[in-house]
Amino acid sequence: MSEPADNQELACLISSLRMHLQRRERVGIRFVPSENLPNVTKSMTIERNVLGPEGDLFAESSPTAQAQNLEELRSAIGDCQRCKLWSGRTHLVFGVGNPRAKLMFVGEGPGRDEDLQGEPFVGRAGQLLTDIITKGMGLKRADVYIANVVKCRPPENRNPEPDEVASCEPFLKKQIDLVKPQIIVALGKFAVQTLLQSKVPITRLRGQWHRYQGIKLMPTLHPAYLLRNPADKKLVWEDIKKVMKELSSEST
Numbered sequence: 001m002s003e004p005a006d007n008q009e010l011a012c013l014i015s016s017l018r019m020h021l022q023r024r025e026r027v028g029i030r031f032v033p034s035e036n037l038p039n040v041t042k043s044m045t046i047e048r049n050v051l052g053p054e055g056d057l058f059a060e061s062s063p064t065a066q067a068q069n070l071e072e073l074r075s076a077i078g079d080c081q082r083c084k085l086w087s088g089r090t091h092l093v094f095g096v097g098n099p100r101a102k103l104m105f106v107g108e109g110p111g112r113d114e115d116l117q118g119e120p121f122v123g124r125a126g127q128l129l130t131d132i133i134t135k136g137m138g139l140k141r142a143d144v145y146i147a148n149v150v151k152c153r154p155p156e157n158r159n160p161e162p163d164e165v166a167s168c169e170p171f172l173k174k175q176i177d178l179v180k181p182q183i184i185v186a187l188g189k190f191a192v193q194t195l196l197q198s199k200v201p202i203t204r205l206r207g208q209w210h211r212y213q214g215i216k217l218m219p220t221l222h223p224a225y226l227l228r229n230p231a232d233k234k235l236v237w238e239d240i241k242k243v244m245k246e247l248s249s250e251s252t
């Protein structure tokens with residue numbers, strides 16, 4: 001390869017690596033475990049199309065990024081072992097509902113019931129979410145799309161760790177990209193912080209409209225929190241009424 005081409009390739013690699021590291025830093029990861037380093041050898045030729053439209057070696061060219069629909073995305077994720085959560089899971093909990101839903105709910109990650117059944121929000125917190133959708137909003141669960149930030153259950157329902165969120169968030173973002181909802185309801189801190197890239201507490205963000213990639217996003221409290229703090233159900237109901245109002249104005 002000629003010298004200018006070498007320099008161009010090097011510049012692409014550096015810019016790609018910078019984007020990748022910035023993305024990891026945003027979610028709090030400051031080191032790269034050596035077993036996760038990409039296998040770049042001296043003889044590896046970096047072709048232009050490997051870098052993808054945004055020049056991002058780590059994101060744009062992967063089969064998950066290129067999936068054309070939810071089935072393709074699910075099969076590209078495969079028997080995922082991209083983070084340490086895989087070893088404790090029964091099922092990878094991908095998402096459920098209408099692939100063209102106007103309304104999408106995003107939670108944190110599967111709990112015990114979800115892990116056993118392979119479907120999001122089917123345990124006690126899930127029953128509360130189902131009541132919000134069916135009794136509160138007058139919709140069916142099958143009308144909306146439901147997914148989580150992480151697709152595998154964290155042990156003992158602990159919070160997902162930054163490296164786990166970083167591994168899994170491209171799948172959530174791709175799900176949103178494919179479903180193209182008009183409105184996203186982000187349930188709890190992890191969904192809100194992941195989608196808005198914000199560390200502002202959920203108590204300050206909830207109840208106000210935000211935007212994720214141009215899509216209206218309403219942060220609200222997580223149903224599991226409501227099970228422990230039922231007095232705050234009224235706050236969620238206020239948020240959900242705003243969502244219903246917006247949904248009805250979008251359809252007229």
Ligand code: URA
Nearest residue numbers: 107108109110120121
């Ligand atoms: N909590 C979540 O955030 N997601 C689920 O799927 C279940 C409980």
